[in-house]
Amino acid sequence: MTDMPLVSIIIDNYNYGHLIAETIDSALAQTYPNIEVIVVDDGSTDNSREVIARYGDRVIPVFKENGGQCSAFNVGFAASHGDIIALLDSDDVWDPEKIALMVDIFQRYPEVGWVGHKLTITDAKLNSLGYTFPDLLPNGPVPPDPHLHLERMVRVTVSGLLFRRSAGERAFPIPYESGTWRTCADVYLMSMFAIEGIWGYTLDESLGLYRQHPGQEFAQPGAIARRVERDAVISEALAEIWTRRKGRRFSSTTVYKHRLVASALTGHAILSGERWRLLAGGIRSVVDLVRPHPRLAVRQGLGIAIAFAFPHWWTRRVFRRFGTQFTPQPAATS
Amino acid sequence: MNERELVSIIVNNYNYASFLGEAIESALGQTYPSVEVIVVDDGSTDDSRRVIERYGDRIVRVLKANGGQASAVNAGVAAARGDIVFLLDADDVLAPDIVAKVVDAFRDHPEASLVQFRLAVVDAERRPLGRCDPPLTHPLWSGDLREHILRHGNSFPCPPTSGNAARAAALRRIGPIPEDVYRYGVDQFLTMTLPLAGQVVGLDVIGGEYRVHGTNFYGGASAASRAQHAVEVAYHGWPHVKMVADRLEVKGLPSRVTDLADISLQRDRMVSLKLAPARHPIPGDRPLRAAVDGVATALRYPGTSPAWKLFQSLWFVGMAMAPRRLAVRLGEAVAVPESRDRLRQRLSGLLQVGRRPVHQPSRGG
Numbered sequence: 001m002t003d004m005p006l007v008s009i010i011i012d013n014y015n016y017g018h019l020i021a022e023t024i025d026s027a028l029a030q031t032y033p034n035i036e037v038i039v040v041d042d043g044s045t046d047n048s049r050e051v052i053a054r055y056g057d058r059v060i061p062v063f064k065e066n067g068g069q070c071s072a073f074n075v076g077f078a079a080s081h082g083d084i085i086a087l088l089d090s091d092d093v094w095d096p097e098k099i100a101l102m103v104d105i106f107q108r109y110p111e112v113g114w115v116g117h118k119l120t121i122t123d124a125k126l127n128s129l130g131y132t133f134p135d136l137l138p139n140g141p142v143p144p145d146p147h148l149h150l151e152r153m154v155r156v157t158v159s160g161l162l163f164r165r166s167a168g169e170r171a172f173p174i175p176y177e178s179g180t181w182r183t184c185a186d187v188y189l190m191s192m193f194a195i196e197g198i199w200g201y202t203l204d205e206s207l208g209l210y211r212q213h214p215g216q217e218f219a220q221p222g223a224i225a226r227r228v229e230r231d232a233v234i235s236e237a238l239a240e241i242w243t244r245r246k247g248r249r250f251s252s253t254t255v256y257k258h259r260l261v262a263s264a265l266t267g268h269a270i271l272s273g274e275r276w277r278l279l280a281g282g283i284r285s286v287v288d289l290v291r292p293h294p295r296l297a298v299r300q301g302l303g304i305a306i307a308f309a310f311p312h313w314w315t316r317r318v319f320r321r322f323g324t325q326f327t328p329q330p331a332a333t334s
Numbered sequence: 335m336n337e338r339e340l341v342s343i344i345v346n347n348y349n350y351a352s353f354l355g356e357a358i359e360s361a362l363g364q365t366y367p368s369v370e371v372i373v374v375d376d377g378s379t380d381d382s383r384r385v386i387e388r389y390g391d392r393i394v395r396v397l398k399a400n401g402g403q404a405s406a407v408n409a410g411v412a413a414a415r416g417d418i419v420f421l422l423d424a425d426d427v428l429a430p431d432i433v434a435k436v437v438d439a440f441r442d443h444p445e446a447s448l449v450q451f452r453l454a455v456v457d458a459e460r461r462p463l464g465r466c467d468p469p470l471t472h473p474l475w476s477g478d479l480r481e482h483i484l485r486h487g488n489s490f491p492c493p494p495t496s497g498n499a500a501r502a503a504a505l506r507r508i509g510p511i512p513e514d515v516y517r518y519g520v521d522q523f524l525t526m527t528l529p530l531a532g533q534v535v536g537l538d539v540i541g542g543e544y545r546v547h548g549t550n551f552y553g554g555a556s557a558a559s560r561a562q563h564a565v566e567v568a569y570h571g572w573p574h575v576k577m578v579a580d581r582l583e584v585k586g587l588p589s590r591v592t593d594l595a596d597i598s599l600q601r602d603r604m605v606s607l608k609l610a611p612a613r614h615p616i617p618g619d620r621p622l623r624a625a626v627d628g629v630a631t632a633l634r635y636p637g638t639s640p641a642w643k644l645f646q647s648l649w650f651v652g653m654a655m656a657p658r659r660l661a662v663r664l665g666e667a668v669a670v671p672e673s674r675d676r677l678r679q680r681l682s683g684l685l686q687v688g689r690r691p692v693h694q695p696s697r698g699g
Binding site for chain 1: 510512513514515570572573574576577580581589617
């Protein structure tokens with residue numbers, strides 16, 4: 001890699017015309033000089049295209065039919081030329097020195113194929129809420145270990161993910177057609193990198209803002225049950241991919257834990273046959289996990305036992321209150 | 335292999351102007367004829383650069399902004415042209431014939447990636463303090479130490495940085511050393527990864543002097559902060575070690591550093607947890623867990639007597655349960671080398687328990 005590799009920033013946008021200007025500005029304002037900014041508009045029906053057009057040739061616009069976040073990144077990746085690709089959702093904002101810091105990491109560690117960092121969670125007006133996503137991220141290399149991804153232990157989000165072109169070429173295109181991979185490009189990509197044996201690197205440092213706002217998919221009513229269910233679907237899809245590619249069985253305890261919670265949230269009978277089936281599957285997957293990650297297996301086993309045994313009204317109350325992540329609440333509102 | 339291999343001695347210096355001259359002299363004064371001396375100045379703010387100027391063309395100068403010991407060694411390795419690399423801290427001194435001996439050792443052991451030798455411990459004025467590092471009672475290890483590293487980490491008797499010489503090719507395979515983690519204590523990374531790249535040869539000679547003075551990094555640190563730094567480096571360095579192992583196609587390192595049955599690491603972890611829990615570097619760690627791992631380590635540790643195993647196990651359990659004040663006494667008694675020696679002398683005097691643990695490889699090597 002040369003001294004100043006070209007970095008392609010791919011911004012995916014769907015109906016965030018009121019937010020995207022700040023996002024594009026933060027990408028263009030990077031202190032690192034050698035960048036190209038690709039804005040993929042995923043068939044927006046608002047004023048997004050006008051906003052994008054205002055930037056003229058400072059960005060590379062790509063307009064396409066609606067197909068979801070993953071399809072937008074497929075198109076963006078195909079249009080990019082950089083040695084390093086950085087993804088950015090059109091409602092998030094980066095710190096100006098982010099790309100410079102990330103390029104430094106790629107240059108220091110030749111076998112690292114992707115890098116992730118934390119983002120500070122903010123309200124709709126980009127005021128910090130005082131905590132980050134994820135709250136903790138280990139500092140250092142991440143091994144290509146399937147279970148880290150199947151159990152969703154590496155919690156890097158789209159706007160905090162960068163990867164080398166050589167790694168991207170082995171993961172793209174994302175099979176978005178089936179519907180499973182409409183969103184969550186981050187999870188799919190990191191898991192595919194791991195399948196290819198590519199090391200990652202995570203940084204325990206917030207280098208951008210992660211906006212929470214009312215227009216988001218998961219800000220809608222009933223979102224918690226949908227989110228829990230969607231997490232299960234995605235982990236299950238990952239387990240399938242790993243099983244197919246490696247020729248031996250991979251399972252994810254997260255699938256069963258989340259399904260049990262989701263069935264409680266959507267009001268299944270407490271001890272229905274479905275719940276017993278989920279418990280059986282959960283036990284099998286915990287047994288699979290005992291060898292590679294004994295402590296995680298114990299934790300997940302307890303989680304499954306609790307999700308199975310506790311009355312669903314209790315589960316509902318807990319999840320109403322805390323959401324899917326027990327993020328620390330800011331002191332001001334509690 | 336060439337008739338006469340070139341040896342690079344990398345002197346890494348940060349604000350040791352008063353000692354640097356002696357280090358450079360000892361590197362230039364080697365009996366072995368084919369030596370290049372590389373002096374890396376890691377952004378010193380004292381007279382170091384003036385000292386370096388004095389040597390003109392006799393040394394290779396690498397002047398850089400401050401970035402820690404790892405960055406200095408990386409810069410030195412990048413500039414080195416030799417086949418064998420010595421790492422000399424600027425406050426230490428090499429014996430005049432040690433390069434010749436190490437070159438012979440590398441010639442006798444073509445598989446070797448690392449040669450280690452003892453250093454005599456001296457004070458600031460280079461007066462011997464009557465001991466060596468590693469102590470003369472601990473035999474140096476030789477052979478293929480991969481199995482040991484996989485289970486017990488680098489818990490074999492290792493000299494300080496200046497007592498290590500590496501084959502440049504091996505150093506390049508494991509490098510560069512992660513600069514943000516190993517700001518101090520490069521030897522921790524080298525003694526963990528170089529044995530994975532080849533064999534280790536322990537030369538039973540005193541090949542230099544290790545200066546203990548008030549401004550050493552560890553000089554005035556308390557037991558807690560000393561332990562904390564060791565755990566922090568081990569914890570944050572572990573993924574890097576695993577990445578290097580993956581590059582060298584060595585399989586079987588545990589996924590977490592706390593799974594290593596490394597007695598000094600487990601001791602430091604317990605001391606750090608009990609004495610300064612707020613600054614403990616491992617998130618979510620608990621004294622009970624540390625005690626379980628500590629006892630398991632003590633019982634599995636090779637080459638130790640049942641009495642030692644019992645004593646260590648009791649220490650771990652006692653530490654985990656002790657209230658803070660007692661924990662401080664217990665921690666200092668075992669984790670600080672000087673007080674550990676005092677305790678051992680007192681114990682053997684009182685109880686006639688003459689057997690001290692003799693660390694030896696599990697297999698002949």
